[in-house]
Amino acid sequence: MIKYNFNEIIALLLSFLILNNLLLIGLNFSDFFLKINLILFFIVLLGFYFFKPFENWYLKIFFILIILISLGTPTFEWDPRSIWLFHAKRIFFDSSIFSVSDNYAPFSHNAYPNLVPAFASSLATFLGHWNEIFPKTAFSFMFLPPLIVSYVFFKNVKYLIFISLVLFIIGKYLFTGWADGLVAIYFSLSAFLAYLLLINENNSYRQEKILYFIAFSFFISLTLIKNEGFALLSILFLSIFIITIYKKNFKKNFKKIFYLSLAFLPVILWKTFCYYNGIGNDYVNLSLFSNILPRIVDFENYLLISYYLLLNEKFLFSLAFFVVIFWINWNKELFVFVFINAILYLLVLFLVFLSTPLDFHFQLDSTAARVIKTLSFLLAFFGLYNLNLRKDKIVN
C-alpha cells in the first residue's frame, strides 16, 4: 500500500479548498458554506503547523513573517487595487462572481479570472465587513500549496535554497496583492509535476495518485489566477505533446494527458461567459493585427523587448544558475523540456508586447519585469531540481 506524504495531503487539501471556494461562490452558496469552507482551510493550515511541528519549519516561520508583513502593508499599487482587490470587493458586496456581466468599471478588466479575488472576498465574509488589508492576505495564502508540495522534492539545505530563490525572485509579490508571483510559482510547479508524471519515466512519483490530483488542481489554479495562466498551461500541454510524440509514448500516456487536460474546462467556461456578456479583453480584439503588423517588421522593437525582458537581474541570475548546474550535471531530457517551455513562453511574450494596444514603451516598462518572473523562477526551480538529481546520483 502506498503511504502518502503528509505535505502532499496538506497541499492537495489547501489547493482543493481554495478552488472549492470559487465553486461555492459560483454556484451561489450562502455565506454559511463559504465560512465553513474557510474554517476547514484554517483547520488544515493548523494541521500543517502543529501535526508535525518540526517538519518543514523553515517554511512555517517564513510564512508567518510574510503574513505579518502583509497585515501591515497598504494596497496602493494599481493592479492590486484596481483589478484584484476591486474584483474581490465586488464579489463580497454582490455575493457573486457573475455580477461583472454588467461590465461596470471596465478599467478593472472584468474578464480576468477570479480565483484569488474570490478567496479574498471570502476572507472579508469571514471578517464580517470589507477591509483593505485582511483580504489581501489571500494572495499570500495562495502560495502555500505549491510551497508545501515542494518540500516533497527538496529537503534540508535544498529546501532552504528553494525558499531563498522564492524570496529573491518573487520577493514583495508574496504579499502585495499582485498575481504575477503566483503565476510564476504555479506554472513552475505545474511544469515540474507534468515532467515527473508524464515525461520522465524513471521515477517513483508516477505511482503516487495523489500527485496527479495535485497537478490537476494546480493546472486549474494556474488558469484561474490570471490570463497568462491559460497561455502557460497551453504551452505546457504543447511541450508535453511534442516530447511524448517524439519519444513515441504519447499513446501510452494519452489517458493521463486527457484527464489532466480537463483542467482547461473552468477557464473555458469563464471565458465563454465573458464572451456572451460582451466583456472584452483589451489584448485580444480586432485591433490586435493592426497593432502587430507595423511593429513586427521593425527590428528595433525586438531589441527593445529583449532589453526589457532579458536584461533583468533576476532573470540573468536564474539563467546563469540553470546553465551552470546543467553544465555540471547534464540531463538532456530535463533540459529539452525546460527549453521548449521557456522558448514558447518567450515567443508568446514577444507576440503580446508587439500587439499591445497600449503605448509600446509604457507596456514594456510597466510589465516586463513582472512577467519575466515566471521564466526566471522556472529556470531557477529546474536548476535546483537538477542539482538535487546530481546529489542523488552521488549518493547512489
Place this chain on the structure above:
Amino acid sequence: MNNQNSKKLSLFFLIICFLQIIYIFHFRSGFQYEIIKNPFEKNSGINFAVPDPVIETKNIIKKNKVESFNLSLSIKDNTALYQRIIEFNYPIRLKNNSDIFFFLKEETIPKECKIIDKGEFLLLTKC
C-alpha cells in the same frame, strides 16, 4: 556531503533567507506600524492607500446618503482620481445619468447646479 558541512550550509542559507526577509520588509513593502496595530478594522490602511479627496468622497456620500453619483469632466479626465473614486466607493456606483455630481473645489460649477455639501477638496452638487 558530510553532516558538518550540511549544517554549515543550512545555517548559511537560513541567514540568507532572513536577510532577504529583512530587505523585503524594510525596503520593498511599504509596511506601516499603524496598520498592523489593527489590520482587521474597517478603514484600516486607507490613509496610506488612497489620496485624501478620494476618502472625502466616501465621507460625503455616507453623510448625505447618496445612492449613486456622477463626476465632473475634470475628475473624469484625471484617470487616477476617477478610478480610485469608483473602486473605493463601491458598492455605491457611478452612474452617468445620476444628477448628483462631485466637483473639485477649484472647478467652476454650472449655474444649474445646486451645492448640497462642501468638503475640503470637493463639492457635492445636484444638477
